[in-house]
Amino acid sequence: MALIVQKYGGTSVGSTDRIKNVAKRVAKWKAQGHDLIVVPSAMSGETNRLIALAKDISATPSPRELDVIASTGEQVTIGLLAMALQEEGLQAKSYTGAQVKVLTDSSHTKARILQIDDERIRADLAQGYVVVVAGFQGVDGDGNITTLGRGGSDTSAVALAAALKADECQIYTDVDGVYTTDPRVVPEARKLDTITFEEMLEMASLGSKVLQIRSVEFAGKYKVKLRVLSSFQDEGEGTLITVEEDKNMEQAIISGIAFSRDEAKLTVLGVPDRPGIAYQILGPIADANIDVDMIIQNVGRDGTTDFSFTVNRNEHNRALAVLNSVQEHIGAREILGDAKICKVSAVGVGMRSHPGIASQMFRTLAEEGINIQMISTSEIKISVVIDEKYLELAVRVLHRTFGLDQAA
């Protein structure tokens, strides 16, 4: 008998029929004697509908009021799911973030969880209730409703699991686990039985949409046993995200190939090669609230240098405008933007003990005639920026090169 937190995403609760299916699944776990806390997202499309209403009223809606509105999506789902659980013959009770309470800071639309009261939930569990808690939302110290930002329901579930010292936090989604890469690009992609937090973090930050990055950080920090499962399949163990590498097994060197199309590159050509130039270029970008990902500065020549960085593709035009406005001030010869690039990354903790992975990656891409525009590395990942048109080819050949299409 264990205490399990289950999180169901928007697609899994996208209709009343799907909510009934979730209730049946929860009932099976309950019948096995487990205590259950269930954290649903808003029904798919609902959050977008609510935000569209707000945008209809104001181009720049008040974040406080946006949270008042957006939090209703999950509030509807918890009520419906509690009802569906009752229809399955279970005792069930729903709580909003404010009711639990899930205390956050006051950063509306992107609040961070500070603390979770476990008193009510523990009392209900002790009485045999399935407790349904709204994901994505909390309440600040002044009683204002807050939301955690997109994908925040994963974080809610992990935070609840941490606060209640749950035995496992299960994230139900529309895929049955974490894959070596996206099966839509590489049909040979395999589901991983386990992956480390570090790898999962890199995968998430590199474009894998399976888990929200903050929830993985949170789970890693509080040692929450996290598992990704499909809400549309009855079988399968999903993928377990582990704290430690599995010492007993032959570890694959590379666990997965991640990629992202949401990239754009900005290049500043022929700026004077002097101290402070990076700040002069990136300062205005930061002031415009644009996140920068990879940064490259080439060795100078003739007293000038070239400077490149990548941003989210949505920010490409804005970043270009910012650079154009400061071009004269920084003395740049030319500003270039390229929104037709992508980022492909190889991720694996085995990299630490296996040198030569980078060169193997670069050789493989070279053999296919794929030019590498930028490179970025960390201890457990290597990322390259390439022309968007080579994305599928690059992912496919790297997946094969690192033996990911072979059973582990």
Next chain:
Amino acid sequence: MALIVQKYGGTSVGSTDRIKNVAKRVAKWKAQGHDLIVVPSAMSGETNRLIALAKDISATPSPRELDVIASTGEQVTIGLLAMALQEEGLQAKSYTGAQVKVLTDSSHTKARILQIDDERIRADLAQGYVVVVAGFQGVDGDGNITTLGRGGSDTSAVALAAALKADECQIYTDVDGVYTTDPRVVPEARKLDTITFEEMLEMASLGSKVLQIRSVEFAGKYKVKLRVLSSFQDEGEGTLITVEEDKNMEQAIISGIAFSRDEAKLTVLGVPDRPGIAYQILGPIADANIDVDMIIQNVGRDGTTDFSFTVNRNEHNRALAVLNSVQEHIGAREILGDAKICKVSAVGVGMRSHPGIASQMFRTLAEEGINIQMISTSEIKISVVIDEKYLELAVRVLHRTFGLDQAA
């Protein structure tokens, strides 16, 4: 400079454009130097949509969870309205019932307000905020979300006006005041400048849909100055609901003709005329949670009597089934149901000092060949049950007979 509570119904906030219009109206009042608390309903159709979702999950949804879901309708509107007010350049802040807080008992889906904390609202008003409070909802002593039942937003507004000792509570709706009768039935119907609480109460309980009956009771009890206005017209003083009859003016004897089509009649024929028979008939009806309106027992003959009562038309079939199931036990000869009846009522405090109103009413109906099936009277109203097909005719002739089509 006054403190004014304004309540806007579902039609008045039925779209983002209408919400913007409400914000403009509020801004005008604010510009005149008034302090404002605004209580919106859910956008029209929204509460029904939410309840339909719940009914999809369960035929008998948990009232606690139904409240969790239904309360989101108003929560969306307060956020949108606060944003729209901010777009008008005003400071505005929204509160759910739980945030204010509006403390209620725990009778989910039909909770009663026990107390309203005015601390936050007063502090915000003092700082120049327009305060937007969700109607229809509250929170019980254990922090559970409650709703006040259909039309509960009127009650929320009046309760807030009472708690904050507001100078006036304005109910904005899609009509510009209280009429002598429904203008769709009698085009000559006139808007009343004033009406007493007692009359308004009778009108509301007799089928007038302008104000929810509980809100009128509440306003009468706490001496809240209540005014009904149109949210679609810029001009007009609406109808003021007053505590006292206006002694200075020639008071009309009858203030209005109310009517209701939501009626059905049940008749139990040939029951033994013995003590306790009324209870034997109505006990099972009460046990089935069916509200009974008018009750008539004819004088017995041959040791038996006939017994009739009316219920809401929605309950007709259920009431009939209950009676059929007890027919043998109570020894009734026959059970009859009639869902094609209606109730027409004349209401006016002037009735007290003017005898003969009843006979004038009955004569008028007789002259039109309208048979009266049941009669019920109170100090300030006379109601008759007649065949539904005579409804318009009866309302029209009574409206004329009592001089309601003449300017006061």
